[in-house]
Amino acid sequence: MARPRSFDAGDVLDKAKAIFWAKGFEGSSISDLAAATGLKTGSLYNGFGDKHSLYLKTLDRYREKEVAAAVGWIERQDCRGAEAVAGFLKMIAAQVESGAYRNGCFLCNAAVDQAPHDPAIAARVSANMAPLRQVFHEQLKRDPRTAEAAAILADFALAAYLGMFVMIRGGADGAMVRRAVSVTSAALSV
Amino acid sequence: MARPRSFDAGDVLDKAKAIFWAKGFEGSSISDLAAATGLKTGSLYNGFGDKHSLYLKTLDRYREKEVAAAVGWIERQDCRGAEAVAGFLKMIAAQVESGAYRNGCFLCNAAVDQAPHDPAIAARVSANMAPLRQVFHEQLKRDPRTAEAAAILADFALAAYLGMFVMIRGGADGAMVRRAVSVTSAALSV
DNA sequence: TTCCATTATGATCGAACGATAAAAAACAGT
């Protein structure tokens, strides 16, 4: 008994996420978002609240989709725990070669862009980092070679993961990233 | 035979740099910059060109002051090369404990914020990263334990350095940073 | 002291921003 939505909320969030990912929060205008999603500004506000609220929703979706997929990928590996983590970093480095991740990591960008000024965003950033850090930790605990230092190594792996994406977004080439990851992997598989 | 400047250009650049550092390029308005520097907008434009040009000048100054100081610190150490690099990271991690670097690294923020969209800024980011990477490389070459893999380890150290600052800006506590750095240091001092 | 090149100031520009409100449109239930 009312007019139905003409869009899929998930699709819209994915498209908005791509804009925020590429341009950052302040760099993305409402017109940018409207153009990318195909919605008029009125519909955007009606469906997702204001710009800040939309940004939070894209961060939530990132956790539900991309972060969850990354965690799943790591858990799906049947090698030793430390190698699963190292393999994850290597897989990303390999994809960089072919132009992927040119905009870095959405989470990493959000941390640098907005987290310091905005508690709500900072909370989302933490909520996004936590599962990744946790799956690192669990894998490293499972591996007898790294079990003892698993907590320390998990923080290290997270830092290396983030640093890799800064290098990428800063313009580093695939070879540079691969070199950095090779040492990180070696450090994990002590 | 003309009215003299009432401000020191270096001081103004330092104050503008602090604003850009904290808020990013898009997040810093001309009024913010005018308020922080004590100059009126007209004087800012007369002295430093437009906002983009001012941003580039702050990046140049960052390289001339902060980056040069970091390079000098590393070169001044009289321990082994790998330990000088590790010591540099540890020194930063220790300062994080007392609240320093809460805004991360200016260079790192610029890389994430603006480098992808702006070739001029990307060039500055590279010009800032290069001396750091180079001093890492030179130190690691000097150390017989790391000489062979110096190039690879230098890229790794740079990635770890950047990742550390993302963690900080994302809200990580000092302990987390120290843990990450401890593994990085161990990896360097193979 | 007068002049003049330069800087500092204050007012203001058009454009783009985020956000909103009113009107038109689209269905579900009756």
Added chain:
DNA sequence: ACTGTTTTTTATCGTTCGATCATAATGGAA
């Protein structure tokens, strides 16, 4: 077919943005 509720559209709001300009102020050179 009519009604009622929600969405979509269109137009527009007030604000802030980056940037500019005319004017006042400054201090060394003549």
